[in-house]
Amino acid sequence: MTTTSAEAPQPLPVQPPPGCPFDPPEGLGRLRLEEPLSRISLPDGSRAWLATRYADVRAILGDRRFSSDTTSPGYPRSGMTGGAPVDGAARGFIRMDPPDHTRLRRMVTRDFMVKRVEALRPTLQRITDELCDAMAATDPAEHPVDLVEALALPLPSLAISLLLGVPYDDHELFQRLTGTLLSREKSEEERRTARAELVAYLDALVRAKRERPGDDILSRLATEQQDAGELGHEDVVAFAALLLIAGHETTANMIGLSALTLMLDPETAGRLRDDPSLIRGATEELLRFHSIIRNGPRRAATEDVEVGGRLIRAGEGVVVAVPAANRDGATFEDPDRLDVCRPNAQHHVAFGYGIHQCLGQALARAELQVVIGTLLRLFPTMRPAVPLDEIPFRTDMAIHGCHALPVTW
C-alpha cells in the first residue's frame, strides 16, 4: 500500500444521519468536498480508495483498467456481501473482466433488452393488480398492511422467477438466503453457508431444467448453450445465482422507498397522479435520490491510473460511493431536492456505469413505473401506519431500503 498515514483511515460510511433515512450515509458529503478520493479501511484492516465525486465515479467505472475480477491483486473483497469471496466460474460475470464478462453477459442481454421488457409490461401490470387487489381486500384499520411483504418484494420476485424459470413456491427459501447474503451483519461464515445452500438448490433446479426444459432463461442456458459446449453446468448455476440475487432485493427496496417517499410528499404524488407521463422521469429521479447500492461497486486498478488528481496504483482497490456521486452538485443542481422533472435525472449512476452497468435496468424501471402508477391510482390515500422513526430501515444491509413498511389508507 502506498499511502501510510499516522492514523488508520475511517471505515466506509454506511449510516445515514440519525432521523434522516433518505440522506446519503453520513460523512460522504464532506468527503466529496474535502477529499473526493480518500482512503478507507475495510473490516479486515486492509485499505482502499473511496471515490465520491460523480466525475471520478464515472471515470473509474468507465475505465477498463479498473478490474471487477475479485481475484485481481488488491481487489477490495473485505466487507463485501452477496457471498462474494468465491473464485472460479461460480462468482458470476458481475465479478469478471472481458473477454469472459463480455461473452457471458451477451448470452443473456437479449432477455433484458428494452423491447423484451416492454413485451413483459402487461404481465408486470397483471401481477401488480393481483397483489393490489389482495391488499384492497384487507381492512387496514384492523391490520396495517406491510407494503414490503404485500407488494414490494413479491413483484420483482415473481418477475425474475418467471423469467428464469424458478418455481415461485420456492421463494421463501431464496428470499431467506438472499437476505442473509446481502446482510452486513451476518458473518462471512453465515454468508458462505447461505451461498452454498442457494447453489445446491439452483444446482438441482438446473439439472431438472435439462431434463424437462421450459420456456425460460435457465432452460435455454442449460440446453442450448451447454450442448454447444459454451457453458458448463457450473456456469449455468452461476448465472442463476447472479440473476436471482441481483434481480429481486434491489428492485424490492426501490419500490418500498419510492412508495414511502411519495406517501410523505402528497404534492409530488398529486402531480404524478394527474399526469402519469411524469412517472418515467420520476422513476429516474427516485433512483438517483435513493441510490440504494451502499457497499460498492468495487474495483481493483490493474495499472497506475490518475483519477481526480490522485494516482491510484496498480494493485490498489477502489470502492465507489454511488449515493455521493448521485448527490454531487457539480452534476445535479440542488442535488438534495427530489425533483421529479429534473432534466438530467437519467445521468444518475444508480445502476453503475461502464460495461457492468446493470443488466436488469429496463426491468427494474418497468417494475417501478408500474407500481408507482398503480399505487397512485388505486390507493390515493395510502400513508404510513407508523411514524417515520418507527419504520425499520435497512441500515444493516448492503442495499438500502426498509425491512417493513406498515401502511394504511
Added chain:
Amino acid sequence: MRVTVDPDKCCGAGQCVLVAPEVFDQRDEDGIVVLLDAAPPADRHEAVREAAAICPAAAIEVDA
C-alpha cells in the same frame, strides 16, 4: 448530424433505446445496439446527444 455506434463496445444496457427509440434499437439475437437512423432529423438531435452522454460503454459517437 452523423451518428455511429460501436457494437463491440456496447453492453446492451438499452439506455439509448429509452432516450431515442427512433434512432436506436437492440438486436433480437443478442441485445446489442442497432442504429436505425445514422442521419437523424433536427428534432431528434437533442435526444441523440443525451443517448451518447449516458451510454455507459461510450459506444455512441455523434458528429456535429
